[in-house]
Amino acid sequence: MRTNLFRNTIAMAGGIALLTLINGCNAKAEKEGGKKERPVAIATFKLKKDKLATALQLPGELSAYQQVDLYAKISSFIKTLKVDIGSQVNKGQLLMTLEAPETNSQLAAAQSRLKSQEALYTASKANYERLFETSKTPGTISKNDLDQAIARRNSDFAQFEAAKAAHKEIAAIRDYLEIRAPFSGIITARNVNLGAYVGPSGKGSEFPLLTLQEQKNLRLAISIPELYTGYLKEGDEVTFTVKSMPDQVFSAKVKRLSGALDLRLRSEKIEMDVPNTSKRLLPGMVAEVHIPLPASVSTFVVPKKTLLETAEGIFVLKNQNNEVVKVAVKKGRETDDRVEIFGDLKTDDQLVSSPSEEMQSGQLIQP
Known part of the structure; x- marks a missing residue:
């Protein structure tokens, strides 16, 4: 009886193990079958x-076509002032005169030296010419006397030329006492008054005497990012607006390309010329530039x-x-x-x- 019970127990355990094995295989098969992907419908x-x-919007800055700060070349005082802020001037027009009494004294001394050297040279030259004419008669003038006369004449001529150069230098410096306009434009800044002391350095030269700008034409400068540098070339037209006239659209043509990237901004500087005969635009204005980028x-x-x-x-x-x-x-x-x-x-x-x-x-x- 015990033997039969033992056999039944073993049979039951074997059945359970077999059933577990079959279930495990089925689960594994189901698991492996679940890993199979199904295609997903995608548009x-x-x-x-x-x-x-496309088009690119970039900020730009308007500046004067030409601008110059005028300074004093020599230490002096303002004698006359013929222009003020807003004055329209022409090229070569006298803007102010300066006064430097010591320069006048130097010029007078240079003139005196020049006349003195001229007289000495004239005398030595005449002496040489007389001796030379006399020496044509054999035995009248020794060769040594003639050589000394030639040397004297050449020395006085060199001194005369040096005096002329010194006089010319002082006269040129005196010309700096007149400040004239290097080009036609408008005076946009004046930093001196009559009687003020001015000079090339030190007190009186911290600021320019006058600032002159040409405003009939302006420059519009923009910086093009590296990505778009290949889309603009000389002659292309752009449009822009300014804050003071938001409803007015201005146009300009690309005139100058720097041909290199700014190492800091990684952009190329481009300039356009803007006609401004009406003077509605002013240097220093910030412009909103519209740049068309046509597809090539x-x-x-x-x-x-x-x-x-x-x-x-x-x-x-x-x-x-x-x-x-x-x-x-x-x-x-x-x-x-x-x-x-x-x-x-x-x-x-x-x-x-x-x-x-x-x-x-x-x-x-x-x-």
Whole structure:
């Protein structure tokens, strides 16, 4: 009886073990079957090339076409002042005169030395010429006397030339006592009054005597970011507005390109000439510049929602044999809803219309 009970117990234990093994195999099979992905239906589109024309808004600054700060060349006093702030002047016009009594004394001394040296040279020259004529009669003048006369004449001539140069130098310095306009324009600053002491250094020279600007033409300067430097060339037209006349649109043409990037801002400085005969625009105004960027070549253009921007970079998701493939791209010009992209792409590639970070490379999709 005990033997039968023992056999029944063993049979029951074996049955339980067999059932456990069968259930485990079935669970494993079910588990492995659950790992099989099913393709997810995803909206895609075919990549095409297009020309994307955009515009760029940048701040700019208006400045005078020419500007000069006028200083005193020599220490002196303001004798006459013929202009004031806002005075319109022409090239070469006398703006002010300075007074330096010691310069007048130096000029008088230079003139006296010049006349003295001229007289000495005239005498030595006449003496040499007389001796030379006399020496034509043999035995009348020794060769030594004639040589000394020649040397004396040459020495006095050198002294005479030096006196002329010194006189010319003093006269040129005296000309600096008259301040004249180097070009036509308008006086925009005056920092002196009659009788004020001015000089090339020290007190009286901290500020310029006058500031002259040419305002019939202005310069408009902007800094183009590195990304857009290839889109502007000489002769292109831009438009701009200023805060004082927001409803007035002005135009200008690109005239000068620096041809190099500023190392600090990574941008290229560009200048435009702005006609300003009406003088409504003033130097120093800040302008809001509208720069059209026409498309010259076709590029890949996609809706902005096609881009997947992550911490690792910017990507698009491409369908390759019904699997997701991540492709790194760089952005170009943008509009409100479209953007240029550059990367390892070709025409007619299928891109996911609205990617998300949950989508991973290798995921099965049904376009």
